[in-house]
Amino acid sequence: MQFIALTSIGIENILADELKQLGAQIGKQSVGSVVFEAELPLAQKICLSTRFATRILMKIAEKENVKNKTDLYNLARYQAWGEWLTPKTTFAVDFSGTNTELKNTQFSGLVIKDAIVDYFQDLYETRPDVDKQNAQVRIAARYHQNKLDLYIDYSGTGLSQRGYRQGQGRAPIKEHLAAALIHRSGWLKDVSQPLFDPCCGSGTLLIEAAGMANNQAPGLKKEQFAFERLPNFNESQYQEVREEVSDLQSPKKLYLIGQDIDGFVLSKAQNNARAAGVDQLIKFSKGDAANLKPVSKRAGVVLSNLPYGERMGGTAELINLYRGMGVAFKKHYADWHLALLSSDEALSKLLKIVRHKRYKFKNGPIDCVLNTYILDEKQVVESTHSTELNYEDSTAFANRLKKNKQGLKNWLKQHGITTYRLYDADIPQYNVAVDIYNDHAVIYEYAAPKEVDEQVSNKRLQDIIYLTSKQLDIPAEKIAVKVRKKQKGDSQYSTISQQDQSMVVAEYGAKYKVNIFDYLDTGLFLDHRLARQYIQQNAHDKRFLNLFAYTGTASVQAAIGGAKSITTVDMSKTYINWGKENFELNNIQNPRYRFFQADCLAWLDNAQGEYDLIFLDPPTFSNSKRMTDAFDVQRDHIKLFETTKKILSENGVLFFSNNKRGFKMDEEKLNELGLQAKNISEKTLSPDFKRNKHIHNSWLITRV
Known part of the structure; x- marks a missing residue:
């Protein structure tokens, strides 16, 4: 057949x-x-x-x-x-x-x-x-x-499902792929040597290894195969086949070691090993693969499905992990063989170990490569003398971080500021911004010009992440890495991760919820710090309107400043709810403090009443489907003022801000509306943003 x-x-x-x-x-x-x-x-x-x-x-x-x-x-x-x-x-x-x-x-x-x-x-x-x-x-x-x-x-589906998996972590590896990796690792040539998985997850690699070494047929535990339901199935003949396969099992003494940083996932690994009947053969322990220690006096094989984006917090953690493993392997694992599965060759290069062989696989829909390495004496000696950085010039970035922090030290202490910009493309080749949020950091990588080689840019970013962590003593898991590029349509509101790691920061007596991992923006525009302070100082007994309000941080400061009424308007339901959470954080409750989820332009067209203080911070450009028309702040700002003027009280102040580089106020048309503008951009730049005078533009607009 x-x-x-x-x-x-x-x-x-x-x-x-x-x-x-x-x-x-x-x-x-x-x-x-x-x-x-x-x-x-x-x-x-x-x-x-x-x-x-x-x-x-x-x-x-x-x-x-x-x-x-x-x-x-x-x-x-x-x-x-x-x-x-x-x-x-x-x-x-x-x-x-x-x-x-x-x-x-x-x-x-x-x-x-x-x-x-x-x-x-x-x-x-x-x-x-x-x-x-x-x-x-x-x-x-x-x-x-x-x-x-x-x-x-003939078999039925799911031959790769052995029946021992009681639970699994994120991005699990299929059992048949795990078996293939074990085969390619070379460990089966001598199963008396240690097999170590430093990122073992739910234990699939080690459980499969135990079964393969002991020649345990995985199908013996399967309840029924499809061929057992066929009319010509011979039960007695099949039982003879089962006995023949079962007799081939040969238990051996094995040295299998599994480690993972996640204790909850480790408990799943132990349960899975128990269900497979090999729990006595595997030693599981909690540990950080970025700081590996020796696990055996005898050299053996390191085999692991290394974490990638789905399994860890983000880029910074991954870069720290691969760098740390590379250093540890060279320090503690001389004469070992390594077989490491990764979906990102750029990350694999951070190990700084010369590859022996490579095998291409698919882990579900993800293209992966199993790289093998032999840590012989020559490899260890040569690798030990290699630098931790991709480029020696990257030390200039670290020195600038140190210099900037020292320069801001007195200001930060005097004003009790824990959220600030530390670096903003000060060195052109290191084109990022670094923001500090309490004991966390956010690295924004500005989109590189087309003429800049992508590999060079990626390597510089790797150095930036590593040096930010080292220079500021911030663990990699507390560093978020994002790419700054022009946002279109609804993309400004979309999530980029799903970690739900929010924290609370303080500013001039207010508390704000921020989330540095899940969105492109964190929930707090740091460059508006002094704008928010102005609102707090001038909101007393005023009717305050916050348009394009984002997470309502300016509304919080208006409330702390004693505003008579507050109206907060934004198109995003997520941000309106976020604004309400910020009010709850500050124990702010007042029936005259209201939130509206609406297209701000449409809301303005139908707005009634008057406001004494209006904060207007529109996007540079928006063609969101939820807005009635495409909006361009340079083209449409006069029309926007004309609409806003209808609800500005006689002695009211319109605080207008935008971040369009090269924006020019049309003062002639503004005067035709009976309005006048005072540029206060310089006064709204706090010391951490003085290096970038084009971060935003600000005006106070009043009636003539």
């Missing part, structure tokens, strides 16, 4: 070798599959034993020149379906492939279904039922280049 074994990309060669060792005759090998010949008992043995296949299909028919519905029906109608189904068997058809006449896979599947039903109707005057979810027998039809292959699902 001919079968096809399915697997993931990159595992085909390993699967072919496994099938050959089990006794199968290997045929065509293609992307994600291996064809083989085997008698039924051997096919059952393969289902029980394979660690690299995800599914086994048995071919029952094939035909060339299948072009239309009629060809499809005739091929299916005249198969001996009685060998695989009975009138009482439930079945389902999975169809893949199309051509100009067979355009819909669901329709093609129905054609084959009808043919099967007609077969039984003609012979028995009864028909089997279709059950798409829990079919007893599944037929797989694969159509390619006018050729149709018909298969019976």
Whole structure:
């Protein structure tokens, strides 16, 4: 009989070798599959034993020149379906492939279904039922280049699911891929040597390693295979196959070590190992892979699926992790072999170890590479003398951080400021801004010019992150890294992460909730510090309006300053709710303090009443679908003032601000409106923003 074994990309060669060792005759090998010949008992043995296949299909028919519905029906109608189904068997058809006449896979599947039903109707005057979810027998039809292959699902789905997984962490690795990594690591050549996974997560690699070393067939724990539901299934013969496979087990003394920084995930790993019956063979402990210590006097193999974005907080943590591991490997793991799976080659280079071999794999939809390394004496000596930085010039960035912090020291202490900008592209090659939020830091990378090489830019950013952490003594997990670029439409409101790590910062008697990880902006515009202070000092007994209010921080200061009424307007529901949280943080409650989620331009068109103090800080440009029209602050500012003037009281003040570089106030048209403007941009720049005089523009606008 001919079968096809399915697997993931990159595992085909390993699967072919496994099938050959089990006794199968290997045929065509293609992307994600291996064809083989085997008698039924051997096919059952393969289902029980394979660690690299995800599914086994048995071919029952094939035909060339299948072009239309009629060809499809005739091929299916005249198969001996009685060998695989009975009138009482439930079945389902999975169809893949199309051509100009067979355009819909669901329709093609129905054609084959009808043919099967007609077969039984003609012979028995009864028909089997279709059950798409829990079919007893599944037929797989694969159509390619006018050729149709018909298969019976022999194993059932989920061969890679061993049944021991009680829980898992984020971004888990599939069991069959774990087995492939173990195979490629070289550890199986001598299983008496230690195997160490410093980022073990839920323990899949080590559990699979224990099973492979002891020759435990993973399928022995499976409740039922699809072939057990076929009419020709021989129970006694199958039991002989099971006994043969079970007798091949050979328990060994193993030294398997797992470590992870997440205690909760470690508990899942221990539960999984217990369910697999190998918990006595694996030693799990909590530890930070960025600060590895020796785990064995004897050299062995380090094998790990290294964290990437989905599994850790962000770029800074990852860079710190890879750098730290590279240093530790060279210091404590001489003569060890390393096999490290990563989805980011740029991060792998941070290890600063010369690669021995590389193997490409797919972890679900993610392209990954298993890099192997041999830490021989030459490798360790050469690597130990290498610098931790990509560029020696990066020390200038560290020195500037130190200089700037020293320059701001007295001001920070005098005003009790813990949130401030420390660096803003002071050195052109290091084009970032660094903001401090209590004991956290945010690094904003400005989009590099097209002529700047991307690899150079990435390496400089790696140095920036490393030096920010080291110079300011801030752990990597407390550093957020973001890219500053022009926002379009609703993107300014979208999340960039889902960590939900908020904190509270203080400013001039107010408290604000900030979130440095989940959004492009943190919830607090630091450059508006003095603008908010002005509002606090001038809001007493005033009717205050905050338009384009963001998270309502200016409204909080107006409330602290004793405003008579406060109206806060923003288009984003997220930010309006955030503003309400800021009010709750400061125990502010007043029925005259109101929030409106609305398009500010449309709200202004219908606004009534008067306001004595208005804070107007519109975006530079917005074409959000939620706004009535596209808005450009340079083009539309006079029209905006004309609308706002209608609700500005006789002696009222309009505090206007924007951050468009090169913005020019049209004073002539402003005067025609009966308004006058006083530029106070210089006065609203606190010492931490003096280096960037174009961070924003500010005016006080009043009636003439």
